[in-house]
Amino acid sequence: MNLNDLKFEDGLITxxxxxxxxxxxxxxxxxxxxxxxxxxxxxxxYYWSRSRRKLWKKGETSGNEQIVHDILIDCDADAVLLKIEQIGGACHTGYRSCFYRTIDDKIVGEKLFEPEDVYKK
Structure with missing residues (x-):
C-alpha cells in the first residue's frame, strides 16, 4: 500500500x-x-506530537523504545496498528501501558519507572 492511499486527517493518522x-x-x-x-x-x-508540534521517536529520552514487528492498516485506511516489542514502559507516566486505570480511576497497570527519574530537564 502506498502512503498516499492512507487517509490522513489534517495530516495525521491514528x-x-x-x-x-x-x-x-x-x-x-x-x-x-x-x-x-x-x-x-x-x-x-516514530510519532507526531500534537502538543509539541514535532516528530519524536519513542524512547529517544527515556530509552523505552519500540521495535516494530508488523504494521497493519484498518479497513477504512484511516488507522494503523503497530505490532511492537516494547522495551520498558510505553507510558510517559511510568506505566507499561497508557491504559493503566479504569473509568473509576482504579490503578490496574504495572508501574515500571518514575517519570522524574527518566525525564530530567
Missing part, C-alpha cells in the same frame, strides 16, 4: 501500539507521513 506477543494495547498516538515512513524504514516507533 496509530495504535500493541504488544506483538500478548496483544495488550500499550498506547495510542498520531503519525504524519514522515513518522510512518521512518517507522517503516527503521522498524522503530
Amino acid at each position: 496509530a495504535i501500539a500493541q504488544d506483538c506477543k500478548t496483544g495488550e494495547v500499550l498506547m495510542v498516538a498520531f503519525m504524519n507521513k514522515e513518522a510512518l515512513r521512518k517507522t517503516i524504514e527503521t522498524k522503530r516507533g
